[in-house]
Amino acid sequence: MTRPINLLRIAVAALWMLSALSATVYPQAAADPLPSWNDGPAKQAIIKMIAATTTAGSAEFVAAGDRFATFDQDGTLWVEHPIYTQVVFALDRVVALAPDHPEWKNVEPFKSVIAGDRAAIAKFTMQDLEKIVFATHTGMTTGEFSALVKDWIAKARDPRWHRPFTELVYQPMLEVMQYLRANGYKTYIVTGGGQEFVRAYANQTYGIPPEQIIGSALDTEFTYNDAGKAVLMRPPKLLLNNNFSGKPEDIYLFIGRHPQAAFGNSTGDREMLEYTQAGGNGALMMLVLHDDPVREYAYGPADGLPASKVGTFTQALYDEAQRKGWNVISMKKDWKRIFSFEK
Template sequence: MSKPIVNLCRIVAAAVLMLCVLSLTAHAQAAADPLPSWNEGPAKNAIIKLVTATTTAGSADFVAPGDRFATFDQDGTLWVEQPVYTQVVFSLDRVVALAPDHPGWKTVEPFKSVIAGDRAAMAKFTTRDLEKIVFATHTGMTTGDYTALVKDWIAKARDPRWHRPFTDLVYQPMLELMRYLRANGYNTYIVTGGGQDFVRAYADHTYGIPPEQIIGSALDTDFTYNDAGKAILMRPPKLLLNNNFSGKPEDIYLFIGRHPQAAFGNSTGDREMLEYTQAGGKGALMMLVLHDDPAREYAYGPAEGLPASKVGTFTQALYDEAMSKGWNVISMKKDWKRIFSFEK
């Protein structure tokens, strides 16, 4: 082989080797980033700072592995809540499914409007109207039967905008965040104003969070026996826990018995949870998701001039409190490279 050809082969081999090294380096850098769907900035830095401070032995903010807790609101914080909460959609679908067994509903509100598909009337439903619907569609059955209903519905139902299962509309950056925290010894809890048993039906598969780490609004349960003498729990039309606003820190104490080191929310219903977390000290991290990306998701507030919304209300007063107390506001538009796992 001539000398020029030998030299050319050496140059090509060196170039190939360099490309391989660069490729491996890029992969290693990507693997080293625990939050790849987050843009570099204050929000991402605050998360990494918390984990570093609370997991580094000798740090003033060090927390023992068994004592590390983080709480997450669900609707609007972990997955899409617009144009209406997923559990409300489930409840309305249940009214329609049960209507043949309740002919009187056709003339009684709020059931009449649901059966007729009157969206204008449904948009005006009061809290009392929704309570009537929940009691009619979520009770009078065993806890096991209810869980089976939710699992069946969540597997089949589709969001009207993306035409995907609701469990596909989970925010990829928050999934990464929860995995990052758990990898560093944190217990991750969902603390939601939604139904505790509703979320328990899919949370393990969707978020990697087991049923015992779900804190939510809950109906009472009655211990009794079925016709075969088997012990069962029935769901009566009686509210046990209203896990919203001040109910969130109250129930966090009831279930966990301590302050979290981190809390994540997106609306006025999460305010007290973040205040309670900050009161615990230890370099606590408080974060609120601001929905300001109408192209990839939705935009609503009314904080910072965004459109007002009854679903997931984020007021200017809450935004101002966050700024004054050193909380972090996550901008969907600026802080998240991608919102959903199915984004290209």
């Protein structure tokens, strides 16, 4: 019995030595931090920026505590077509509140929403949408509003994919955020959407805490409820319009410095990218171009794509990107897959 046992021990030792030698002579390649991206200029620009800003001695090195990246949400991190998710929430709230407001049946824009008149809804002006937001987002505490959003976002489904809206997040962008955070970056969402709306699900969906959400915001008023507990109420008054020039203004208000990287997809993000580039030091500016009508949507009108009022990416913005060295991400060419549920 001694001999077989010795032979077994020798065989095991030999296998262990071969494994160790193989690992030494032929080291495995480092895991791809962006596996959902095709190799190309966009992917390489991200990798290059992170390497340059995190390598000590590099001319573009940024200390760990000073590394910031900003991301628009709608159309940059998740699907925005055919209508913004928060608008869907607001329209659903109108229907839910309609029994308590019988006068809405004869008053626009509520009349069209209750009737489900999609043609009329598509023609709503900003004033119409403001009326709907004030009617559905105010008159409650911040905690009550957050609870409403969390309940809705857990139940609502997108009509095309029949999935929760939080599953329609772009997997390549999740990888970018994770890659940045793994290299000492703080990631911020800078959105034209409602700050409190996004805060209700951002941590679970993107891994971004509430204090790193910058968005359009209603005012808040400190008061006491009937039980004498301190609460913050949401009055029908706009505090921050976080779009266009409002984005860099609010970035400075909340962060107090230029980001090293900024990601957007529309004209509403233009000033954020310009502000990021003005900070210098190897800044990275990227715009997502929706040019994949099969896996997602195609709209612009940049680069000959169909025009759109939702997430407008004009030819002028496209030309500015080319002129200033910003990277335009082609959904069709640069992303191997768009959603995590793709096979």
